[in-house]
Structures are given as C-alpha cells and as structure tokens.
Amino acid sequence: MPDRLRDQIAMPPGFSITAKVEEADLKLVIGQSAAGAGEPQVTWVYALVAPFPTVRDGVSQQDLLKAWQGRSTDEMKGHPLLVSESTLEAFTAVWGQPAKAAVRALPENLILEEAWKEQPSWAIVPFEALQPRWKVLRVDGVSPLDKSAPLEAYPLAVHFYFEGNAEALAGLEKKNWGLPAGNRDLERLTTLVMTGTTALVRSTALRMEEKGVTYPARDIGALLRSADLTHISNEVPFYSNCPPAKPLREEARFCSDPRYLELLDAVGVDLIELTGNHLLDWGQEAFAETLVLYQQNGYRVFGGGENKERSQEPLLVEDHGNRLVFIGCNAAGPENVLATDTSGGAAPCDFEKMIEQIQRYKVQGYIPIVTFQHYELDDFRPQSVHRIDSKKMAEAGAEIVSGSQAHHAQCMIFDGDRLIHYGLGNLFFDQMMDGNRPSFIDRHVFYEGRYISTELITTILEDYARPRLMTTRERAAFLQEIFEVCKQDAAYSQ
Incomplete structure (x- = not known):
C-alpha cells in the first residue's frame, strides 16, 4: 500500500x-x-x-x-x-x-x-x-x-x-x-503551454489571406486549446492602419491586421507576452490600439505595457488551485522598443526588481515563471549573457525560465529542480530555413501548488505558416541532437 x-x-x-x-x-x-x-x-x-x-x-x-x-x-x-x-x-x-x-x-x-x-x-x-x-x-x-x-x-x-x-x-x-x-485529482491539476515567437506578418500573413485566418492552427490548434492556460509571445502590434498583407509585404517593419486575432482565439490563447522587439514598429498609436484590443478580447498580458511601471507589473494567475506569477522582460532591446516613464513598450529588465518580485510572490504561494526576450542566436546553444541572466532568475526562485526570443530552438537545463529553457523557437512565423523550422511547445504541469513536470512537444513549420507535430522519426532525431549538444556544451546540470 x-x-x-x-x-x-x-x-x-x-x-x-x-x-x-x-x-x-x-x-x-x-x-x-x-x-x-x-x-x-x-x-x-x-x-x-x-x-x-x-x-x-x-x-x-x-x-x-x-x-x-x-x-x-x-x-x-x-x-x-x-x-x-x-x-x-x-x-x-x-x-x-x-x-x-x-x-x-x-x-x-x-x-x-x-x-x-x-x-x-x-x-x-x-x-x-x-x-x-x-x-x-x-x-x-x-x-x-x-x-x-x-x-x-x-x-x-x-x-x-x-x-x-x-x-x-x-x-x-x-x-x-x-x-x-x-492521488490524482483533476481539480488540483493545471496545464500550461508556453510557446516561442509569434509574428503574423510577411509570408505567414499572406498564407492567412490566401487560405484563411485560422490556417496556421490547422494541425496544432486542438493541442494548444487543450491546455488550461495557453501562452504566446506576440512580437508585433495589431493595427487597423496596417498595410495589406497581399501582395507579399517583405519589409521588416511589422504589424498585423486586427482580423488576425481570430487565430489567437482559435488556439485558445489566454496569456500574451509583450517583450518582443517589434512592438513599436508602427509607433505608440499602434501599440496602444493593440493593448485595447487585448483587453477587449479578454487576453491577460505581461512583459510590456503603457509605461515602464505597468510593463514591469507581474501577472498573477490562479487555476485549479494553483497560483502562478508571470514576469517578463526584454534584455536585448533595441532601446527604442522599451517602455519609459511616459511611453509604452516592452518591459526593460530590472533584475533587482525581478528578484524582489520572485521572492515576494513565492512566499505567498505563487510559482514564479520568468520569460526573456534575450539576444538571438541561430544555434542550440545560448549566448553567455543569456545563461547568466537565466541562472540569476532560477537562483532567485523562478521555477521556470523560458526564452521567447529564439527563432532557432535552444537547449534546456536544470538548476536544481528549476527548468531553464533558453529558447523555444518559432510558433507562427515564416522562417522556413532548416534551422528555424523545428521548435518546441512546452507543456508545464502543476499539481497541488507544485511544479511537477514538463513535456517537450516538438513541431516543424510547413508552408511558411503552419506548424505541425514532428513524426516519430523526426522527433527522435531532433531530441537526440539537441540533448547531445546541450550535454557537450556542459549546459545540462543535475
């Protein structure tokens, strides 16, 4: 017994x-x-x-x-x-x-x-x-x-x-x-899926115009909806004056048609991270409209806001008796995308404040989750400064530290029992280069106020817009490669 x-x-x-x-x-x-x-x-x-x-x-x-x-x-x-x-x-x-x-x-x-x-x-x-x-x-x-x-x-x-x-x-x-x-009560169990970069622009937007706004969700929509909480990091503003996506608009000044919010609804989005470095591509007016649209549609946001103070506010979430606190910031800039005392944008990283927030809410029974928009690197290995900052958050008490910046999936390590996943890769973004197509969706599980497990879900991008689950063979090869690289890089710790 x-x-x-x-x-x-x-x-x-x-x-x-x-x-x-x-x-x-x-x-x-x-x-x-x-x-x-x-x-x-x-x-x-x-x-x-x-x-x-x-x-x-x-x-x-x-x-x-x-x-x-x-x-x-x-x-x-x-x-x-x-x-x-x-x-x-x-x-x-x-x-x-x-x-x-x-x-x-x-x-x-x-x-x-x-x-x-x-x-x-x-x-x-x-x-x-x-x-x-x-x-x-x-x-x-x-x-x-x-x-x-x-x-x-x-x-x-x-x-x-x-x-x-x-x-x-x-x-x-x-x-x-x-x-x-x-010993397993569903009323005490919470599932959270966290994803990498979303940018409904360029070829992704073109496919949405040609094949339907919810086309990118065709293969993974049910999976994302099945979670109690679904997170995305949307890096660009929704703007009513956004130029048409068709014909293809290739410029790197990004915005999305507000109609594309239908895709977020289709995948069951609950939480939107605002640490992305394209949020102000169309200025404060577009970003302000984005915040209003999110509020009107019931999305909860963190990692950005109307000003610096609001951008750095933690997001508190309770589900099935589990209490989570989300803290996000942009460590990579550029400077002009960061919120100030008088203008909106992504949250600048104030590590002293973040450590205080982690410790304050942990004492109150919250499970701290920290996300970064950090320096990008098309490699399984993260940059050294990314490692240092992530470890700092884990040692302060963050149970999960997740990188939202990566267009290339990156390693994960444990600091004690705390997970650091340096980069998940793209969710909805049109990068079809070999190194950018594979990505992770992390399904985190919480039970009776504890973080108990993470499942690595692996996807690969098709047709510039539509991620699908990897086949058994693709997944095995991908996991084998990334685990080996992480071990060789001394990224794994027990």
Whole structure:
C-alpha cells in the first residue's frame, strides 16, 4: 500500500487493524473488482519515468511487463526498473513477483538521483512523487499528465477494493474511513503551454489571406486549446492602419491586421507576452490600439505595457488551485522598443526588481515563471549573457525560465529542480530555413501548488505558416541532437 494512502486511513469506531488476514472482516486489496464489489474505493496512479533528457517517449504495456519479468529485448535490457518498497509491493500484487535483477528497490528520495547517474534508466513512481527532472513516459499511449487520460485502461493505475463478509460489506458505506479517491485529482491539476515567437506578418500573413485566418492552427490548434492556460509571445502590434498583407509585404517593419486575432482565439490563447522587439514598429498609436484590443478580447498580458511601471507589473494567475506569477522582460532591446516613464513598450529588465518580485510572490504561494526576450542566436546553444541572466532568475526562485526570443530552438537545463529553457523557437512565423523550422511547445504541469513536470512537444513549420507535430522519426532525431549538444556544451546540470 502506498505510504501516503496508509497515512490517510482513519479507522472508524469499532474497527481495528489486525496482522492476521484470516481474522479480518474487511480487507483493502489490490486488483480487479470482485463480483458485485462495484467501483474501486481508491485508485492510485503511478507514472513510468526516465531522466528528462531521454529520447524515448513511451512503451507498450507488453514491453513493460517483459521488463518486469526480466525479458526485455530493447535498449532497457540490463537496466532494472527503479521503484520504492511500497511501489514494489503494489505492482507485485498486480503483476506477480518480478524477475531477479529486473527491479531494484530504493528509498523513494534516492530514486531520481540514481536514475540520473545511471542513464539510460527508468522508474515507476507514484503520481504525487513526480518532479520536473523526470520525463513521464507514455504506456500504451497514455500519460497520467493528460487530463483526458482513460485511467480505467491505464496499466499503472492501481485499484484498491474492499473484500470481506457480506455483513461488513453491506455496512461499508456507513463507515468513515477517511480514504481519498486517489492521488490524482483533476481539480488540483493545471496545464500550461508556453510557446516561442509569434509574428503574423510577411509570408505567414499572406498564407492567412490566401487560405484563411485560422490556417496556421490547422494541425496544432486542438493541442494548444487543450491546455488550461495557453501562452504566446506576440512580437508585433495589431493595427487597423496596417498595410495589406497581399501582395507579399517583405519589409521588416511589422504589424498585423486586427482580423488576425481570430487565430489567437482559435488556439485558445489566454496569456500574451509583450517583450518582443517589434512592438513599436508602427509607433505608440499602434501599440496602444493593440493593448485595447487585448483587453477587449479578454487576453491577460505581461512583459510590456503603457509605461515602464505597468510593463514591469507581474501577472498573477490562479487555476485549479494553483497560483502562478508571470514576469517578463526584454534584455536585448533595441532601446527604442522599451517602455519609459511616459511611453509604452516592452518591459526593460530590472533584475533587482525581478528578484524582489520572485521572492515576494513565492512566499505567498505563487510559482514564479520568468520569460526573456534575450539576444538571438541561430544555434542550440545560448549566448553567455543569456545563461547568466537565466541562472540569476532560477537562483532567485523562478521555477521556470523560458526564452521567447529564439527563432532557432535552444537547449534546456536544470538548476536544481528549476527548468531553464533558453529558447523555444518559432510558433507562427515564416522562417522556413532548416534551422528555424523545428521548435518546441512546452507543456508545464502543476499539481497541488507544485511544479511537477514538463513535456517537450516538438513541431516543424510547413508552408511558411503552419506548424505541425514532428513524426516519430523526426522527433527522435531532433531530441537526440539537441540533448547531445546541450550535454557537450556542459549546459545540462543535475
């Protein structure tokens, strides 16, 4: 029985625990429901996990059982599943005794460090033990991080039922056992997708005129909408006097037709970052109109504003009991795009103020998320000053530090359990060069006030406007390359 479940059981009056199974009137057992037992009393969800820089995304239930039985034939052969003692007991009840050397039991607080030391490696951990440095692997295509996950068919959902004599079972509902329904409550789980650069201009805008305003969302719209919170970094103003996108307008002075807000609605945007360096391409009038449009359409913004003070205000968000604070700034300039005391624009980086904000809101139970518009570099590796600034924010207490400036996807590292992803790449922008087409969408997961996981979703740009999910082969090659570069660059830290 999981330790957390055991700790929550409250014995009703008239009941006591016995060590002799044959004396028990009621038993809380693992397995399939006995005839007439109905729904399980408790469902405890586990996850198959591996160190974060793992290319593999999942396994079949059959392959997992083979590993348990010591019959692995793939790359995990010779690498035992790491589990805690209570997890070992639970799955022994479900799958039978594991083969010798197929499973290794460790204290739960040592499993993560051991897995990172001995890569490739994998483990089974209870949902409440998830941490950001784990990558959650799918089993038969199902992840417990998905809100729509069908847990009734999920192999790592362990069901507990009461068994006993008829009289004891009949009076079961009258007793208060204090049992939780499980360890995964969707009312306490928040998903946030964060994206890179959006600029609905040039060839992207032309395709929208030719094929419909929502054309760029065709392949990833449902994915973005599925999150509780969806973030974009829109780098350009929406301006009613913006010149037509057709014929193709190639100048680097950017603006978008306000009609294109339909695309943001189509992908379920909630949060808009305003750190981009093209926000003032058409002056203060266009930027002011953009802010009004965002307010009218219910978008929440951060990282920019009507003046310097407003631009540097954190954005506080609460969802499913989780409290997040977003802080964004532009470190790269140019100077004339930054907000001043009397004019609007992107938030200049004031690190002393940002550190104070991070620490103030962290004490109040908020999870700090910092975003940068930093210096661009068409490389997996970030510039040194970008590393320094990101580490400064992580050490101050930011749980996630995310680079929104990158047109080329970049490395990610951990500072303790805090994720730094230097650059996600483009979301909606027309750069079709080989190095600029691949990008990340980061799906961050929060549970009971904690940051517990990030899923790296990989996309590739088609037709100057339309990102699609990578194929299995494309994704494996891309992740392999970026993980290797990051390790060689000493960007990864444990």
